[in-house]
Amino acid sequence: KQEVTQIPAALSVPEGENLVLNCSFTDSAIYNLQWFRQDPGKGLTSLLLIQSSQREQTSGRLNASLDKSSGRSTLYIAASQPGDSATYLCASLKMYSGGGADGLTFGKGTHLIIQP
Amino acid sequence: DGGITQSPKYLFRKEGQNVTLSCEQNLNHDAMYWYRQDPGQGLRLIYYSQIVNDFQKGDIAEGYSVSREKKESFPLTVTSAQKNPTAFYLCASSIGDNTDTQYFGPGTRLTVL
DSSP states (O other), rough: OOOEEEEEEEEEEEEETEEEEEEEEEEEOEEEEEEEOOTTOOOOEEEEEEEEEEEEETTTTTEEEEEEETTTTEEEOOSSGGGGEEEEEEEEEOTTTTTTTTOEEEOOOOOEEEOO | OOOOEEOOOOOEEEOOOEEEEEEESOOSSEEEEEEOOTTTTEOOOEEEETTTTTEEEEETTTTEEOOOTTTTTTOEOOTTOOOOOOOOEEEEESSSSSOOEEEOOEEEEEOOO
């Protein structure tokens, strides 16, 4: 069974710093790896999706990398801002022999606070 | 506006009662999902549906039931058999070809009194 772990569980940094969030997964047979943002009491917003054949994806100040062989992904946030404060969730979509769309396996998230 | 709607936002239920959570999407997505989130935890998959009139159990399906009679709708019933139903419930949808992300609704917070 796929397990996804996120480190650290919580992180607080001053505004303007660059930071890295880590995600590891136990089974490398995945279709893709996704990063989401969740604000308190809200649903999830998709940030980046990395297909299993890709190494990284970028969107604005965000860059996500994927290393399937080591079972790791990182989310890099450049020049952090107070508006980046949220919980960041990593999720993998595992391959199944039957194909089709299956549910994601999520980590517990990293709670990020950016201090003004 | 295209998107996913969930209703109600807050729901209170007495112990022993069944309750149904609504999820509707107008994104023309084939696949729909239900997840449960507990405090400090990631999301866990309850049920998912790849196509109308078909659905599969996720990791924690016990005590829940679903139906998929229409492409746009995927209601979740929390039955009295669910031992610890108080949680935040999130519905999602996707194109369903494993290359696209899942789009999430705003969630329903269920509290059992």
